[in-house]
């Protein structure tokens with residue numbers, strides 16, 4: 587059977603018929619800059635720690651793992667204290683297989699039939715999927731033209747839609763935009779008294795801040811995790827996949843009030859986090875500085891690349907670049923057929939991403955060599971598409 591083909595006689599849920607599995611293309615090309623990974627592999631010391639920790643737990647694999655993953659939760663607490671100066675306890679953190687699973691658990695616990703969730707477009711394309719999979723209605727409020735959050739419209743949408751979950755993303759994907767604390771606090775304050783459709787009086791929405799890329803923010807910018815002790819309605823989702831350079835380990839976590847964590851514990855699969863995953867994550871936390879060693883460099887590279895992009899032109903107009911606090915840049919703004927630029931790049935061995943509003947493309951920061959290849963390929967691709975357009979216009 588062809589990959590993706592679903593026999594018509596299978597009782598697939600009606601709302602899933604003709605849906606496609608989500609995911610960026612996994613294509614074997616020399617330069618992969620499409621899924622916002624950290625391009626630097628774990629150090630030898632990290633690899634040795636992983637080997638050691640897995641060797642230690644291997645003889646116990648006949649037993650289920652610690653379902654409450656207490657040692658790992660302590661490591662999340664220590665990391666959040668060090669990285670974000672957030673003072674939390676183990677009952678305020680919770681881990682899962684990637685922050686994707688954290689957010690799915692949030693939708694399973696707080697969404698569901700009769701419930702709604704609100705995000706601010708353009709944003710991460712998985713949110714509507716969590717909503718679909720949990721029968722939660724998905725709504726969006728538009729961002730400002732510069733991709734910052736339109737706080738007034740967002741609050742207006744919360745008032746009108748009465749969601750149980752408000753999804754905010756900082757830095758946002760695909761735009762890279764950070765959410766200022768003053769804006770976040772306005773939304774948190776409003777949600778403390780807002781109504782939730784389909785719930786009893788006195789029930790209020792939770793606000794989820796997806797901080798998958800937070801370690802790439804400008805130094806000195808606070809994380810929403812520092813507000814967890816102040817706002818019982820806040821959940822801050824984090825991941826080891828991006829700055830922490832551990833995408834293959836599949837570890838995400840959330841910082842929130844103990845009440846919110848207890849709700850997630852109701853919907854989690856039994857033993858959702860394998861002993862191997864827990865051991866691998868702990869090995870990563872044994873070497874936090876190694877894992878984060880390239881973050882400063884990637885941040886500098888982002889600024890240099892943004893500057894370079896702004897100096898390039900396409901069809902006579904300079905490229906636009908959305909200001910980013912992340913490890914990727916959304917650029918272009920007027921690629922009238924962005925698919926053609928993407929294809930030309932791919933032909934030259936550089937994979938980027940067609941995502942976000944029309945006219946834009948996204949690239950994540952690779953190694954210095956990869957970024958040199960990106961610059962070469964983009965210049966050549968833009969010239970090639972301009973040429974093709976000129977020829978088509980002359981015919």
Ligand SMILES: Cc1ncc(COP(=O)(O)O)c(C=O)c1O
Nearest residue numbers: 684685686710759798825827838
């Ligand atoms: C905004 C955002 N949140 C969450 C994730 C999921 O990350 P993971 O499941 O690897 O933790 C991604 C992945 O690209 C993302 O861009």
